Structures are given as structure tokens and as C-alpha cells.
Amino acid sequence: MPSFDTSIGVSGAFIMKKSHILVLVVIAAAIAIIVSTAGDASTYVDFDQALTLSTSGNSNEIHVVGQLKKDAQGNIIGIHEGDDRVSFSFIMVDDKGKEQTVLYDQPMPADFTRSEKVVVIGSYDHDSFKASKILLKCPSKYQDEKKINV
Amino acid sequence: MHYLVGDLGHLFVITSFITSSVAAFSYFKATTTQDLDRKKQWLFNGRMGFLLHVASVLGIGVTLFTIILNHYFEYHYAYNYSDRKLPVYYLISTFWNGQEGSFLLWILWQAILGTIVIFTNKFWEAPVMTTFSAVQAFLASMILGVVIPGLNIKIGSSPFILLRDAMPGAPIFLAQPEFIPKDGNGLNPLLQNYWMVIHPPTLFLGFATTIVPFSYCIAGLWLKKYRDWVRPALPWALFSGAVLGLGILMGGYWAYETLSFGGYWNWDPVENAVYVPWLIEIAAIHTMITYRNSETALKASIILVITVFILILYQTFLTRSGILGDASVHSFTDLGLSGQLLIYLLFFMIISIALAIWRWKEIPSTEKEASVYSREFWIFVGALTLCLMGFQVLIPTSIPVWNKILSLINVSANLAPPADQIKFYSKFQLWFAVAVGVLSGIGQFFWWKKIDPTTLRKELLPPALISLVVFAIIITLGQVYSIKYIILTLAGVFTLTTNAKILFSILRTSPGLSGGAVAHIGVGMMLIGIMFSSGYSKVVSLNNTGLQISKEFSKEFNRDNLFLMINEPRSMWGYEIEYFGERLEPRNHGGYIRKSDVTITGDKDKVVAKVDFKIGGQAYKANDTIDIRGENTFYEIQLRRGKNSYTLFPRAQINPEMGGLLVSPDIYRTVSADLYTHVSSVMKPEEEAEWSEIQEMKVGKGQQFFANDYVAVLESVDRIFAVEGIELTAEDVAVKARIRVQGEHGDYFAEPIFLIKNKLIGRIPDDIQDLGVRLVLMNIHPETNDFTIGMKQRQKDWVVIKALEKPYINALWLGTLVLMAGFGIAITRRTREFQKMKEKGLE
Numbered sequence: 001m002p003s004f005d006t007s008i009g010v011s012g013a014f015i016m017k018k019s020h021i022l023v024l025v026v027i028a029a030a031i032a033i034i035v036s037t038a039g040d041a042s043t044y045v046d047f048d049q050a051l052t053l054s055t056s057g058n059s060n061e062i063h064v065v066g067q068l069k070k071d072a073q074g075n076i077i078g079i080h081e082g083d084d085r086v087s088f089s090f091i092m093v094d095d096k097g098k099e100q101t102v103l104y105d106q107p108m109p110a111d112f113t114r115s116e117k118v119v120v121i122g123s124y125d126h127d128s129f130k131a132s133k134i135l136l137k138c139p140s141k142y143q144d145e146k147k148i149n150v
Numbered sequence: 151m152h153y154l155v156g157d158l159g160h161l162f163v164i165t166s167f168i169t170s171s172v173a174a175f176s177y178f179k180a181t182t183t184q185d186l187d188r189k190k191q192w193l194f195n196g197r198m199g200f201l202l203h204v205a206s207v208l209g210i211g212v213t214l215f216t217i218i219l220n221h222y223f224e225y226h227y228a229y230n231y232s233d234r235k236l237p238v239y240y241l242i243s244t245f246w247n248g249q250e251g252s253f254l255l256w257i258l259w260q261a262i263l264g265t266i267v268i269f270t271n272k273f274w275e276a277p278v279m280t281t282f283s284a285v286q287a288f289l290a291s292m293i294l295g296v297v298i299p300g301l302n303i304k305i306g307s308s309p310f311i312l313l314r315d316a317m318p319g320a321p322i323f324l325a326q327p328e329f330i331p332k333d334g335n336g337l338n339p340l341l342q343n344y345w346m347v348i349h350p351p352t353l354f355l356g357f358a359t360t361i362v363p364f365s366y367c368i369a370g371l372w373l374k375k376y377r378d379w380v381r382p383a384l385p386w387a388l389f390s391g392a393v394l395g396l397g398i399l400m401g402g403y404w405a406y407e408t409l410s411f412g413g414y415w416n417w418d419p420v421e422n423a424v425y426v427p428w429l430i431e432i433a434a435i436h437t438m439i440t441y442r443n444s445e446t447a448l449k450a451s452i453i454l455v456i457t458v459f460i461l462i463l464y465q466t467f468l469t470r471s472g473i474l475g476d477a478s479v480h481s482f483t484d485l486g487l488s489g490q491l492l493i494y495l496l497f498f499m500i501i502s503i504a505l506a507i508w509r510w511k512e513i514p515s516t517e518k519e520a521s522v523y524s525r526e527f528w529i530f531v532g533a534l535t536l537c538l539m540g541f542q543v544l545i546p547t548s549i550p551v552w553n554k555i556l557s558l559i560n561v562s563a564n565l566a567p568p569a570d571q572i573k574f575y576s577k578f579q580l581w582f583a584v585a586v587g588v589l590s591g592i593g594q595f596f597w598w599k600k601i602d603p604t605t606l607r608k609e610l611l612p613p614a615l616i617s618l619v620v621f622a623i624i625i626t627l628g629q630v631y632s633i634k635y636i637i638l639t640l641a642g643v644f645t646l647t648t649n650a651k652i653l654f655s656i657l658r659t660s661p662g663l664s665g666g667a668v669a670h671i672g673v674g675m676m677l678i679g680i681m682f683s684s685g686y687s688k689v690v691s692l693n694n695t696g697l698q699i700s701k702e703f704s705k706e707f708n709r710d711n712l713f714l715m716i717n718e719p720r721s722m723w724g725y726e727i728e729y730f731g732e733r734l735e736p737r738n739h740g741g742y743i744r745k746s747d748v749t750i751t752g753d754k755d756k757v758v759a760k761v762d763f764k765i766g767g768q769a770y771k772a773n774d775t776i777d778i779r780g781e782n783t784f785y786e787i788q789l790r791r792g793k794n795s796y797t798l799f800p801r802a803q804i805n806p807e808m809g810g811l812l813v814s815p816d817i818y819r820t821v822s823a824d825l826y827t828h829v830s831s832v833m834k835p836e837e838e839a840e841w842s843e844i845q846e847m848k849v850g851k852g853q854q855f856f857a858n859d860y861v862a863v864l865e866s867v868d869r870i871f872a873v874e875g876i877e878l879t880a881e882d883v884a885v886k887a888r889i890r891v892q893g894e895h896g897d898y899f900a901e902p903i904f905l906i907k908n909k910l911i912g913r914i915p916d917d918i919q920d921l922g923v924r925l926v927l928m929n930i931h932p933e934t935n936d937f938t939i940g941m942k943q944r945q946k947d948w949v950v951i952k953a954l955e956k957p958y959i960n961a962l963w964l965g966t967l968v969l970m971a972g973f974g975i976a977i978t979r980r981t982r983e984f985q986k987m988k989e990k991g992l993e
Contacts, residue, residue, distance in 0.1 A: 018522070022531070029538050033578070037546045040574050042566040061569030087704075105704060107811045121569050132569070 042121070046094040047129070054124035061123050061132060066094035068118060076113050092118060092129075104131045112136060151328060152222050159213035159310040160295070166206040166257070167290040173199030174283035180276040181372065193276055197268060200283055204261040210293075211258055214251065214309055218244050223331045226316035227251070227309045233336035235737070235755060240337055243347045246354070247337060249470060250309035253292045255351060259358035260286055267362065271382055271988075277369030278362075285361055288494045292487060307487060339781050339803050340812060345404035349397060353424070356394030357462050360431065362386035363438075364459035367452055368502060371509045380451065381987060384438050385980040387455070391431045392973035398424055399966050410813045410828045412954055413684060414962075417571040419474050422547040423465035426540040431458045433536035436529050439666075446516050446526045450533065456502045461544075463495040473550050523603065525596035532589040539582035543575060576684075580634055587641030587677050590670045591648035597666070598652050613648040620647060628682060628957065638681045646674030662979050669972025672965045679962025683824075690723040690825070691953035699831075699950060711830050714787070716920050716947040717894040723789075723825060729949055730786040730895060731920040733799060737777035741766025742784055742799060746898050746920045751874065754780030760899045785829050785949050789818060800828045800951065824956040831950035841942040846928055848936050858923045858943040862891040867930070867937060873903060873914070882907045887927045887937065891918055902927040902939075915940075922946040 044063045045053070053062065069078045069091040078091030078101070089103045102120055112118075115136040122131035176196035183189045214227065218241050223229045231247040232240075246252045264282045268275055295308025313331070314323040322329050363383040370379025401421070402414035415421065434454035437447040468474055471488035521527060549565050556563040568574035591613070595601065599609050621643040630636055653667040691712040693699065699713045712722060714729035721727065733742035734757065743765055748757035757778055759770045770776060784799040796818050803812040815828040849855050849864050856862065865888045873884050884905035891898045903914040904927040915926040926940035 022534070026534055026538065030541060033538070033542045034545055036578075037549075037568075038565075040568045041546065041549060042569040044564040044566045063566035063569070105707075107813075121566075 044119075046096045047098045047100045048096065050129070051124055051127075061121055064092070064094055064120050064129070066092045066118055066120075068113070068115070069093050069099060079108075079113075081108070092120065100129050102129045102131050104134060109134055109136060151224050151330065152217075152220075155213050155216050155222065156225060156310040156312065159210055159217070160308060162206045162209035162213060163290065163293055163295070163308060163310070166203050166210060167287060167294055169199050169203035169206060170283045170286035170290055173197075173203055174280055174287055177276050177280040177283055181280060189276075196276065196279060196283070200264055200268065200279060203283070203286060204265055207254075207257055207261045207290075210254060210309075211245075214245060214254065215242075217310075221334070223334050224312055224314075226311050226313045229313050229331055229334045231335070231337060233334040236337055236342075237738075239344075239347050240342055243341070243350070244337060246350045247341065248309065250293045250307055252350065252354065253289055254309065255354045256358055257286060257289045257293075259351075259355050260289070260361060263358055263362060267365075274366060274369055274379070274382060277372050278365040281365040281368050282361060285498070288497070292490060292494075304486065305490065340408060340814075343404060343408050345400055345407070349400040349404055352393060352400055353397030356390060356397040356424075356428075357466075359386060359390035359393055360427065360459050360462045363390065363434070363455045364502075367455040368505065371452070371505050371513075374509070374512065376448065376452075376509075376513050377445075378992075380438050380441055380448075382984055383455070384435075384442065385977055385984055387431065387435050387438060388973055388977045388980060391428070391435050392970055392977065394424070394428045394431060395973075396966075396970060398428060403963070406826075407817065408814050410815055412687065412815075412826065413572075417543075417575040419547045419550075419567065420469050422543045422575075423468045426544045426547070427458050427461035427465060429536045429540040429543075430454055430461060433533040433540075434458055436533045436536075440526055440529050444526055445514075447530060447533075449510075449513055449515055450530065452506060452513065454533070454537075456506060460495070460499050460502070461540075463498060467491045467495050468547070468551070473554060523596070523601055523606070525593065528589060528593040528596050532586070532593050535582060535585045535589060539579065539586070542578045542582065546574070580638060583677055583680075584638055584641040587638070587645045587674065590673055591641075591645040594645075594649050594652055594667060594670055598656070610648075613651050614644070616651075617644045617647045624678070628686070630681075630686070632685065635681050635685045638685075639678060642674045642677035642681065644674075645670055645677070649674065662975070662982075665972050665974070665976030665979060667972070668975055669969050672967070672969030672972055675961045675965030675968060677965075679958055679960070679965055683956045683959035683962060686957050688955050689952065690955045691827070691951055692722075694721070703831075707830070711950050711952050713950050714948060719790075722953065723955065725789040725791045728788050728790070729947075730788060731947060733784040733786050735779045735782045735784060736766060736768070737779050739766040739768050741768070742786065743776065743778065745783075746918055748776065749901070749916075751775075756780075760901060783832075785832070785951075787827065787949075787951065789825075798825075798827050802829050802832055819960070821960065822958060824959050825953055826956050827951055827953040829949050830952040833947060833949075841924060841944050844926070844940045844942050846938055846940050848931070848938050850934075850936050855939070857889075857891055857918075857925065857941050858921055858946075860891050860893060860921055860923070862889055862925075864888075864937065864939065865890050867927075870903070873905065876905070876907065876912075878905075878907065885927070885930065887925075887939070889925055889939070891921060891923060893921055900925040904928075904930060913940075915942075920947050 042061060042063050044065055046066075047064060050062050050064055053060070068076045071077050079088060080090070081088045087103070087105045088108050089101055091099055092102050093099050102122075103125075104120075112134075117136070119135040120129065120131040121133040121135070122129060124130075173196050176192050176199055180189055180192035180196050183192055216222075217225050217228050218232055219238075221228060221232070221234055227248055227250065228244075231251075232244040236244070244251075246255045260282070264279060264286070267278055267282065271278070292306045293308055294306030295304070295311060296306065297304045314320070314327060314329070317323065363386050366379040366383035366386070370376055398421075405411070405416065406414040431454075434451060434457075437451040437454055440447045441451050467488075471491050473488070546567055549567050553563045553565055592610075595610060595613075599605070601609055617640070621640050624630070624639055624643065625636060628639075630639055649667045649670040653664055653671065656664045656667060689710045691710060693709055693712060695713070698708045699711060700708070703711075712720060712727070714720060714727065716729050716731055719726050719728040732745040734745055734748065736743060737755065743757070744763075747761055747763055748759055750757055755778055757776050759772050759774045759776060762769070762771050764770070781803050783802050785802070787798045787800065789796045789798065798816040798818055800816040801814040803814075811832070813828045813830070815826050818825040818827070847855055851864055851866065854861055854863050867885055867887045870884050870886045871878065876884075878884060882905065884903060884907075886901050886903050889900045889902070891900065898918045898921060900916040900918050900923070902916045902925050905912045905914070913926050913928065915924050917924045922944045924942040924944075926942075928938040928940040930937055
């Protein structure tokens with residue numbers, strides 16, 4: 001049996017109001033969540049846009065998508081390991097073709113050199129880009145395995 | 151080449167797909183047919199179909215294990231995820247390392263769950279198993295690996311494909327089609343952890359169990375038995391909530407122990423994708439329990455149970471379609487299944503939503519609105535809070551999906567997930583957690599006590615006062631001064647005390663009903679544990695020397711890290727801390743080998759003992775070969791205070807293939823806090839250190855001399871007949887000196903070699919790494935029986951560490967166990983309830 005307390009004699013109108021309030025609160029909360037997500041979401045930009053953002057005083061972290069710089073033979077060039085072994089820098093080419101040295105305060109992520117696409121999250125510090133996080137898109141496992149342990 | 155086992159496996163996959171489709175169709179007919187005889191026949195067909203499906207699924211499992219355990223590297227799966235050195239338990243985890251295998255694990259669990267349903271619940275068998283079998287057919291299609299002729303569409307990705315078919319362009323297969331690799335690629339070292347053996351099966355059991363309440367709900371809507379599906383579904387929903395929660399927390403515990411980001415939860419999209427359905431499942435459990443007690447919240451239960459299952463399908467789509475590629479660190483790569491996954495998601499989403507809408511008007515609901523003083527009201531508010539809590543995580547996690555949808559309508563969107571995910575999500579989730587804490591206290595009170603405005607104050611005052619006292623003690627002792635953490639602590643303490651009060655009164659009358667109180671006490675403990683361990687985690691490895699570690703490092707790095715020279719004590723966290731040197735891990739038993747006690751060989755997984763020693767119960771003699779895990783180096787660090795000492799072994803995996811240095815912490819656990827320590831910089835093994843000019847001295851056997859300020863003795867010089875890597879002929883001569891050097895903590899041995907080969911002199915020096923000494927046997931003087939020893943020195947070994955204090959983290963782990971115990975009690979109770987009604991003929 002429902003344990004409604006009918007003795008306090010709330011009117012039907014009041015009850016409707018209460019459930020309406022609940023619905024309104026939920027809708028308001030949902031909208032607040034969506035708006036704040038849109039507000040806090042970062043954006044994917046290229047290095048030029050990132051530099052413009054940073055020089056105009058916007059220090060928010062942004063995402064830049066690109067590739068590692070490769071020479072004519074397809075070898076990756078421009079990776080420098082830091083002296084502490086736990087930081088490194090590399091040259092990244094964004095989708096517009098702009099090259100930029102990216103500094104990263106952590107060790108090289110697993111599979112870094114095998115990645116076909118790199119996403120760096122961070123911001124410009126003067127003219128160098130400091131990444132706080134690196135995401136990798138590795139080639140589908142069926143493609144890049146020409147090398148076999150013999 | 152072992153073709154048979156793969157062909158057999160493939161046959162089983164196809165059979166499992168066909169049998170599940172047949173079962174789905176037969177069960178469907180058994181549900182819809184009116185004629186009783188035909189119904190019986192269809193039911194028999196359905197049951198046979200499903201049991202054959204179970205048999206073929208077991209067949210797939212056995213064949214895949216056969217391939218992995220026997221190292222058939224001609225198969226892509228075995229080659230890609232295992233190697234010969236892996237012990238059996240990691241070979242087992244190889245099974246679910248790949249995407250195909252993890253689908254298989256899911257299918258396997260659901261096959262088992264389906265069998266249980268068939269044999270425990272006759273009445274609901276046909277409609278429930280229709281959904282069950284249909285889901286199985288969809289999952290089986292994911293590992294089908296069949297190309298539809300003519301259309302050239304590939305369905306599924308098979309775990310049984312041959313390596314040469316997986317890599318059609320590889321030159322080795324063009325030259326030698328029958329080529330079989332000698333060894334596999336192995337398992338990612340980070341995954342070689344016991345948690346990775348049990349965490350995925352638990353998580354996938356959690357995924358699999360969500361299908362049971364969903365199938366009952368769909369069956370209830372389908373048969374218009376709107377009220378009856380809840381009873382059999384409830385114990386399953388509880389079980390599902392428990393297992394899914396346990397699986398999630400196991401993943402967090404693995405991350406805490408293995409990864410070095412310093413926590414257990416990273417708000418990565420892959421983690422979020424599982425967290426959201428779990429929250430909704432908890433909400434569903436609450437509304438179902440409300441319904442069982444008071445016939446309210448039936449519609450809410452239906453919506454939530456359907457939502458949980460759709461969210462599980464959605465998380466599968468998110469993590470496996472490759473759509474998270476730019477947003478997550480560890481989603482699976484795209485196997486070309488995204489279309490199939492989307493159809494799977496949409497199929498069940500559309501059918502279940504359409505069915506619910508179609509039946510909506512007929513679903514009974516109470517006209518009366520719940521009063522503010524009723525338990526229904528508070529539980530409903532609690533469930534709503536959980537839903538919003540999930541919604542807040544779901545919206546940003548789905549950003550890549552929003553971008554995709556917008557691009558379909560030709561709007562180019564470049565939204566990216568919030569850059570600092572931990573900060574972003576914590577900001578919101580903290581307040582939801584506060585609400586959950588408060589509501590679970592109030593809700594439980596209303597649940598067990600008949601409360602109206604007059605008794606409200608009388609009932610709630612004592613627990614509120616106790617809460618305040620406990621809260622004041624915690625805040626003072628824990629030195630919590632941040633307002634948001636103070637509020638979170640209060641919420642946690644409130645739910646703890648109110649539920650403890652309820653628990654005491656229930657235990658006296660009916661302990662079987664105490665599941666809810668116990669579970670909510672667990673939640674309160676978890677909230678407090680999370681607040682302290684995350685909010686008050688602090689760096690304790692502060693550089694108190696006043697000297698920079700290196701100019702090359704950043705300011706923060708120099709401030710937060712401690713530079714330890716071997717055998718030179720420093721102070722940290724109120725302890726004396728001392729670094730003892732590098733250690734290696736034996737492959738086949740426990741313990742740590744002093745690196746300076748062994749000689750490295752050409753094989754990274756084998757070393758040769760220089761001296762006799764005993765580790766992990768295994769005795770080795772000098773010159774014994776020991777199997778080690780070559781990729782791992784441990785750093786022995788001792789903490790001392792008074793008479794107590796504790797040794798930490800943080801790990802580094804130096805693996806150029808994986809891109810450098812991967813570090814894992816070691817954790818010193820005390821009652822009040824964990825000390826979480828990982829190395830943050832180590833010496834480069836491959837780099838030649840700067841050695842001093844060589845110093846030469848003439849010594850005789852047994853004579854003492856000094857090497858880098860340590861006392862050394864030339865113990866013996868013997869002729870040897872084999873030198874690794876060098877071929878000796880009859881005319882060649884090789885002698886090996888054995889020099890003992892006394893370090894601060896025990897002796898070290900160096901064995902330099904002097905050889906004459908083809909009348910040319912060669913010298914092979916030997917290093918005592920720890921002490922930074924290199925010894926060379928320069929010359930032999932047979933006329934005086936003396937030897938010239940050359941000695942070089944360099945900076946002693948060192949390591950840089952970072953250590954964090956994680957206060958009261960045990961409250962989180964203990965709270966987890968208490969939560970699980972609460973689930974256990976509740977599951978037992980609801981299963982008994984179901985059994986009792988079943989005996990009365992009401993299923």
C-alpha cells in the first residue's frame with residue numbers, strides 16, 4: 001500500500017503545482033547542463049587560429065589536429081627527447097600545412113611514432129605550443145603491420 | 151599450419167549466428183501463436199535453438215583458447231596479442247585483448263545468463279528469450295567475418311583469420327605463403343597485471359546482465375503484463391548494478407595501481423560511457439523497488455530500464471566505432487564495424503521506444519501525486535538526481551557524435567571535449583554527489599519510518615546532530631577548509647549516520663532487509679574517501695635541498711621531485727628515505743633481483759647470476775641463467791621511521807618500441823593515507839655515462855684497494871674457456887678476475903675479462919652500476935703474480951621520484967566493499983521473494 005499521508009489534506013491544485021515544479025527544475029537543470037557544456041567545450045582549430053587566440057589574450061586550452069613531420073622517405077623527423085627522459089618535443093604539421101614545434105612535459109606516449117594522426121590539447125606559450133595532453137589515432141591494426149617477427 | 155582449428159572456429163561462429171537467429175524467430179512465434187500445441191512446438195524449437203547456440207559459443211571459446219594456448223601464430227589473434235613467454239593467466243587475458251574476443255566474452259556471458267533464465271523461469275521464457283536471442287544474433291554477427299558475395303559488404307570481424315589474410319600486402323607472405331612467425335607480438339606490458347585478468351570479465355558480465363531486466367521489461371510491454379515483469383527483473387537489476395559497479399571500480403583500481411596519472415578516475419570518454427548507464431541502472435533499481443512496495447513509479451521504471459540497455463549499446467557504439475578517435479586515449483580502433491554497430495543500436499532503440507509509446511496509455515499509473523512526506527517522493531527525486539548526474543556526463547562525452555550529426559546536415563562543427571576533463575566534470579559531479587548523499591539519507595528515513603510534519607523533526611534531529619558531531623571531528627582532524635569539500639563531507643557523513651541508525655533498528659527485527667542501509671553506508675564512505683583522496687591529494691616529494699635537480703627541468707619539476715643518490719638517505723613525509731638501486735623481476739617467481747648481482751645477456755629476458763643468492767624462495771648459484779621480465783626495471787626505495795621500515799618498488803618500463811618510459815607507482819598503504827610513489831626520471835641505460843680518466847694499480851690476489859672510495863678486494867683470477875659473443879680457439883687465452891667491492895649495504899662483484907685472441911690483447915670491463923665503478927683487468931704479470939687493475943668512476947646511480955599523499959583513500963575501497971555487501975543482501979532478499987512467488991505459481 002502506498003503510504004500517502006492523506007490526513008494533511010493537500011489540495012489537488014497544490015499537488016499539480018508540486019509536480020510541475022519538479023518538472024521545471026529538471027528541465028532547468030538539463031538546459032543548464034547543455035549550456036555549460038557548450039560553454040566549457042574546447043574547439044578543434046589549426047595553429048594559426050590558436051596563435052591568434054593566444055595573442056588576443058585567450059589562454060583557454062584548445063585542440064589541434066595534425067600529423068608528425070616526415071621526410072621524403074616517410075621517416076618521422078623533429079622528435080627531441082628532453083634531458084630528463086620524461087619530456088619531449090616534436091614537430092607537428094596541422095591540417096593547413098603549418099609546422100609547429102610542440103613541447104610536452106611527459107614521456108612520449110605509447111605508439112606515438114606509429115600514429116597517423118595526432119591531437120594535441122594545450123595552448124601557446126609565446127611562440128611555442130605547450131601540450132598538456134596528446135591523443136593518438138593509430139592506423140587500423142590490419143594496415144600497418146608489414147613488419148613481422150621472424 | 152593448423153587450418154582445422156580455425157575452420158572449426160569459423161564454423162562455430164556461423165552456427166552460433168544461425169542458431170541464435172532461429173531461436174529468436176521460434177521464441178517470437180512461441181509468444182505470438184495462440185494455438186497451444188503449435189506454441190509448445192515453437193517453444194521447443196526456440197529452446198533447442200538457444201541451447202545449440204550456447205554449445206557453439208562454447209565451441210568458439212574453446213577453439214580460440216586452443217589457438218592462443220598452443221601458440222598458433224599463423225592466426226592473427228594469437229600473433230597480435232600473445233607470445234610464448236606469457237604465463238597461462240595472461241594467455242587467458244589475451245582472449246579478450248582484441249575487439250573480437252571482447253565481443254565473444256560478452257556473447258559467452260549472455261549465453262550463460264540466457265541458459266539460467268530458461269531453466270529458472272518457464273512462464274517468461276518465450277518472450278524474454280526472444281529479445282535475448284535477437285541480441286545474441288546481433289553480437290554474433292560482429293565476429294562473423296563473412297563477406298556477402300556480390301555486394302562486397304563484410305559483416306563482422308572474425309577472431310579466426312589467418313595472419314596472412316590479415317596482412318595481404320606483407321612481403322613475407324608473398325614469398326612464403328606457409329610462413330609461420332616464431333613468436334607473437336605479446337601483450338602490452340601495462341596490461342600484464344592481475345586486474346586485467348579479472349576486470350574485463352567482470353565489466354562484460356555487467357554489460358551482459360543489463361539485458362535481463364530489459365528483456366523482462368520488453369516482454370511485460372509485449373504481453374501487456376505491465377505489473378508482473380518487475381518481480382523477476384528486480385533481482386537481476388540488482389545483480390547487474392552490483393557487477394557493473396564492481397567492474398567500473400576495478401578499472402579505477404587498476405589505473406590507480408598501474409598508471410602514473412595519480413588517481414583512479416580520469417573522466418575519459420571510455421570511462422564515462424560505462425559510468426552513465428551504471429548511474430541510470432541505480433536509478434532504475436530505486437524506482438523498481440518503489441514500485442514493488444507501493445505500485446507507483448511503474449512508468450519511470452520502464453523508461454529507465456529501457457534507457458540502461460540503450461546506453462549500454464550506445465557505449466559499445468562510442469568505444470568501438472572509432473568515433474571517439476580524436477577524443478579518447480584508449481578507445482578501440484575501428485574494425486569497420488561502425489555501420490553494423492549503429493544498426494544494432496538503432497534496432498533495439500527504435501523497437502523498444504516504439505513499443506513503450508504504443509503501450510503507454512495502457513500502463514497503469516497512480517493518479518495520486520506523492521506527498522512531500524512520502525518515501526515515493528524522495529526516492530523519485532533521488533532517481534531524477536541520478537539521471538541528471540548521468541545526463542551531465544553524457545552530453546559532453548557525446549561531443550564527437552554531435553559533430554558528426556551536425557556535419558550530416560552540412561554544418562561544420564569543430565567542438566572538442568573540455569580540455570581539462572577532470573576539472574570540468576568534477577565541478578558538476580561534486581554537487582550531484584552532495585545531492586545523492588543527502589537524498590540517500592533522507593530517502594532511507596522516509597522509507598523505514600512513517601513520517602509526517604510533526605514527527606519529522608523528532609526523527610531526523612538525532613541523526614542530524616550525530617552527523618554534525620562526526621562531521622566536525624572529520625573536518626578538524628582532516629583539516630578540510632574548502633567550502634565545497636566541507637559540504638560534500640557533510641553529505642557523506644549524513645547518509646552514513648542516518649543509514650547506520652536505520653541499520654541498527656533493522657538488524658534487530660529483520661536483518662534480511664538491511665541491504666539498502668548497508669549499500670547506502672558504503673556510498674557515504676565512498677563519498678568521504680573520494681573527497682579526501684582526490685581533493686586533498688598532495689605532493690610530498692618536495693625538493694628540500696635548495697638545489698635544482700637540473701636546469702633543464704621545469705620549475706614545477708624541480709620543486710615537486712626528489713633526487714635520490716644511491717645509498718644516501720634523505721627525508722620525506724616524516725620518513726627517512728633511501729634509494730638502494732635497480733632491481734629486476736624474475737619471470738617465474740616472486741622477489742626482486744639486485745641488478746648488480748647479475749650479468750646482462752644478449753637476450754633481454756635472460757640474465758646470468760654473478761654470485762649465489764636466494765630470492766622468492768628460489769636459490770641461484772653463480773653462472774645460473776635466470777628468466778626475467780626484461781621490459782621491467784624496479785627501483786628499490788626504503789622508507790624508515792624509528793624501528794619500522796617499508797620498501798617500495800616503483801616500476802619503469804623502458805621500451806623504445808612503446809615510445810620511451812612508462813612508469814607505474816608503488817603504494818605504501820597506511821590506515822590514514824596511501825603514499826603513492828613513482829619514478830619521474832631515471833638514468834638512461836643506453837647512454838654512455840661520463841667516466842673519469844682511468845686509474846691503474848698493481849694488486850695481488852687477496853689484496854685490498856680502493857675503488858670510488860669503496861674497499862675492494864681482488865678475490866681470484868681464473869682462466870675461462872668461453873666468453874659470450876667471442877669464439878675462442880685453442881691458441882687463445884682468456885682470464886676472468888673476480889673483484890669484490892664492499893658497498894654500504896652488502897658486497898658487489900665485478901668480473902672483468904682479459905683475453906688474448908689471435909695474439910691481440912682484448913679487455914672486457916665490468917661495471918658495478920650502483921656504485922658507479924668500472925673495473926678493467928689491464929694486464930697480467932705472471933713473473934710477480936700481480937695484476938694491473940684499471941678503474942674508472944662516474945657519478946653514482948640515482949633516481950628522481952615523485953610521491954603523493956592520498957589521505958583516507960581506504961574509505962573509498964572499504965566503502966566499495968560495503969556497497970557490494972549491501973547489493974548482495976538485497977539480491978538475496980529479492981531472489982527469495984521471486985522464488986516464493988514462483989512456488990505459489992506466480993512467476
